[in-house]
Amino acid sequence: xxxxxxxxxxxxxxxxxxxxxxxxxxxxxxxxxxxxxxxxxxxxxxxxxxxxxxxxxxxxxxxxxxxxxxxxxxxxxxxxxxxxxxxxxxxxxxxxxxxxxxxxxxxxxxxxxxxxxxxxxxxxxxxxxxxxxxxxxxxxxxxxxxxxxxxxxxxxxxxxxxxxxxxxxxxxxxxxxxxxxxxxxxxxxxxxxxxxxxxxxxxxxxxxxxxxxxxxxxxxxxxxxxxxxxxxxxxxxxxxxxxxxxxxxxxxxxxxxxxxxxxxxxxxxxxxxxxxxxxxxxxxxxxxxxxxxxxxxxxxxxxxxxxxxxxxxxxxxxxxxxxxxxxxxxxxxxxxxxxxxxxxxxxxxxxxxxxxxxxxxxxxxxxxxxxxxxxxxxxxxxxxxxxxxxxxxxxxxxxxxxxx
Amino acid sequence: xxxxxxxxxxxxxxxxxxxxxxxxxxxxxxxxxxxxxxxxxxxxxxxxxxxxxxxxxxxxxxxxxxxxxxxxxxxxxxxxxxxxxxxxxxxxxxxxxxxxxxxxxxxxxxxxxxxxxxxxxxxxxxxxxxxxxxxxxxxxxxxxxxxxxxxxxxxxxxxxxxxxxxxxxxxxxxxxxxxxxxxxxxxxxxxxxxxxxxxxxxxxxxxxxxxxxxxxxxxxxxxxxxxxxxxxxxxxxxxxxxxxxxxxxxxxxxxxxxxxxxxxxxxxxxxxxxxxxxxxxxxxxxxxxxxxxxxxxxxxxxxxxxxxxxxxxxxxxxxxxxxxxxxxxxxxxxxxxxxxxxxxxxxxxxxxxxxxxxxxxxxxxxxxxxxxxxxxxxxxxxxxxxxxxxxxxxxxxxxxxxxx
Numbered sequence: 001x002x003x004x005x006x007x008x009x010x011x012x013x014x015x016x017x018x019x020x021x022x023x024x025x026x027x028x029x030x031x032x033x034x035x036x037x038x039x040x041x042x043x044x045x046x047x048x049x050x051x052x053x054x055x056x057x058x059x060x061x062x063x064x065x066x067x068x069x070x071x072x073x074x075x076x077x078x079x080x081x082x083x084x085x086x087x088x089x090x091x092x093x094x095x096x097x098x099x100x101x102x103x104x105x106x107x108x109x110x111x112x113x114x115x116x117x118x119x120x121x122x123x124x125x126x127x128x129x130x131x132x133x134x135x136x137x138x139x140x141x142x143x144x145x146x147x148x149x150x151x152x153x154x155x156x157x158x159x160x161x162x163x164x165x166x167x168x169x170x171x172x173x174x175x176x177x178x179x180x181x182x183x184x185x186x187x188x189x190x191x192x193x194x195x196x197x198x199x200x201x202x203x204x205x206x207x208x209x210x211x212x213x214x215x216x217x218x219x220x221x222x223x224x225x226x227x228x229x230x231x232x233x234x235x236x237x238x239x240x241x242x243x244x245x246x247x248x249x250x251x252x253x254x255x256x257x258x259x260x261x262x263x264x265x266x267x268x269x270x271x272x273x274x275x276x277x278x279x280x281x282x283x284x285x286x287x288x289x290x291x292x293x294x295x296x297x298x299x300x301x302x303x304x305x306x307x308x309x310x311x312x313x314x315x316x317x318x319x320x321x322x323x324x325x326x327x328x329x330x331x332x333x334x335x336x337x338x339x340x341x342x343x344x345x346x347x348x349x350x351x352x353x354x355x356x357x358x359x360x361x362x363x364x365x366x367x368x369x370x371x372x373x374x375x376x377x378x379x380x381x382x383x384x385x386x387x388x389x390x391x392x393x394x395x396x397x398x399x400x401x402x403x404x
Numbered sequence: 405x406x407x408x409x410x411x412x413x414x415x416x417x418x419x420x421x422x423x424x425x426x427x428x429x430x431x432x433x434x435x436x437x438x439x440x441x442x443x444x445x446x447x448x449x450x451x452x453x454x455x456x457x458x459x460x461x462x463x464x465x466x467x468x469x470x471x472x473x474x475x476x477x478x479x480x481x482x483x484x485x486x487x488x489x490x491x492x493x494x495x496x497x498x499x500x501x502x503x504x505x506x507x508x509x510x511x512x513x514x515x516x517x518x519x520x521x522x523x524x525x526x527x528x529x530x531x532x533x534x535x536x537x538x539x540x541x542x543x544x545x546x547x548x549x550x551x552x553x554x555x556x557x558x559x560x561x562x563x564x565x566x567x568x569x570x571x572x573x574x575x576x577x578x579x580x581x582x583x584x585x586x587x588x589x590x591x592x593x594x595x596x597x598x599x600x601x602x603x604x605x606x607x608x609x610x611x612x613x614x615x616x617x618x619x620x621x622x623x624x625x626x627x628x629x630x631x632x633x634x635x636x637x638x639x640x641x642x643x644x645x646x647x648x649x650x651x652x653x654x655x656x657x658x659x660x661x662x663x664x665x666x667x668x669x670x671x672x673x674x675x676x677x678x679x680x681x682x683x684x685x686x687x688x689x690x691x692x693x694x695x696x697x698x699x700x701x702x703x704x705x706x707x708x709x710x711x712x713x714x715x716x717x718x719x720x721x722x723x724x725x726x727x728x729x730x731x732x733x734x735x736x737x738x739x740x741x742x743x744x745x746x747x748x749x750x751x752x753x754x755x756x757x758x759x760x761x762x763x764x765x766x767x768x769x770x771x772x773x774x775x776x777x778x779x780x781x782x783x784x785x786x787x788x789x790x791x792x793x794x795x796x797x798x799x800x801x802x803x804x805x806x807x808x
Contacts, residue, residue: 050727117720354485392800400711400712400796
């Protein structure tokens, strides 16, 4: 298995893509279309927020279709909380995309990200989609990745190549992270394309299981968007024997997919709003997987922990405090805590009590752009890892600046 | 019922108090003793954090005693995560206080707030307690209130007078809020004294029920301390017929106590770390009390909502988003949202969709030091109110600054 950071969706055979500027945003590209010339099986996971944007509600229907050819995405407007018109507009985006590509509307998935509660200006979006479809290309993957960015400071894409028998399979992903489009919350979108031949059930199973331990284990500010969506399209052009059970090929695929998703998830966490540092929280030896996940997420979400990391403060008290108030089943007197990265490792807490440690060295570790907080609960066999970022002045600035 | 902001604990008959500088902090007072010459019945609520500081563990035992005479409090060190020595030191604080006041150790409650995981310097604390006990006075209430402050910018105290029959009852409280003592989390401490005659069960019932809807409905940063404690002492000097059931006197007392606790809770929220604004979230017509509480807390805890209020951004999208990802049972299509205070009121969302509203006027409202966010779920008869504060640069500065 090999990772590539220079490849894009259009490095997957038969995939075309493009990103254009339709006018939803002032200058930046704001509309993208992804299209596979070969019919794809598709799977997706959507936000758990009870407030779901209209395109999410539409996709929850269209994803049931046995064929998918295209995804159309706009940034600059979330098409959320727009009532019934919102759904009609999402449907209109699917319809015009289908017309342009000569496919059926239910073979198109739709995503939006941006401002909530503002009607989608269809006089801008529909011509934009026509233009985008006319410009689809085998080399448009990078443009597409740029068009879904909001306040993301870097485009997020990665591909992985692996073998199924003697065939070279590829999975390529692009994503946008928790960027802010004034005046609303950011949205996590991830689009994954692959050439493998797999049935819908197995594709769906692999995606859902991987998302649980990748995208669902990151937190930038604990706020879950109304638009979060992860979609995978598999066009089967590899012509491997169809994967319809948990055989060797499935295991290889799932491993590759999960590696890819974790890379993307970490990119999103590291590029969280205003973030200067990536935080990885590894919880070891928890009494259950649920306890491991809850406690690792509680630490990554704590404003006090996030602010401490920003200040390079080896503040294990805030970490054990977050473990304590989480609903995870932990025994405070068993907890060990340490900070580590390429600079080295320092343990600050053993059996829930302070250890003497070299504070200056701990600060040196925390000054690095990425740090792992390892928490050993000594209370079972389950582990989980969560990813997040520090809490900075810039986060407050991005989210607290407003002028009418 | 009348509120007094100039009265202190020592305005309750037979209560003495004092605050002194023992040396735990550089300059500020850091130790306080509260003492009633008449034996008190006592009740308390403690942090729900599974990581409990040693004084909390001690008080959970001592509070079972039928008599309480004194509370001893130190700031500057939380005496948390200090292993068995921590408990021994908390007990030693109770013992020396008991010696000085000629009472039994189980008649003393102990509180600490400050740095976690650093052994309590008993060579400073024990002489400090002796000095404090020798200086107890009928006018020491204000000094005591100052001695428990950490980064609180104002001392928090309020008293309420009300009638039981023809007798004038008084309840007086002092508290410290979510202030930061480097390098650890803040702690909420509240101490309440009253002259009424009530039995322990009814006092405990009144306190627990009131705390649920006052202190437990505030959030500064969502982090629950290891030391949070609310204690009430009732010395019975009013000589009213003992309150041992839910009679008229109990109802009057509970109403007065709850008014007092809400005042203190709002003071704590308003003086949260770095806060410039008090946010009140009123959730109306929820399907259950639990849903009302969960949704009001989800909004008050959202970093995006808090940052928006800091920026005077009438960002209802972040509010409905927080409602949506909370575990509360809500119907997004029923939600109305408005902002209001002395400047006026503006509704921004009806039935889960945007309303046209005057943004400039909304900003004027949000520029005020206190704003109420009213959320009508139109889905039941239950209501709840939560209090919090905005998320500011200063919060990040207070919690993110560290130098070895």
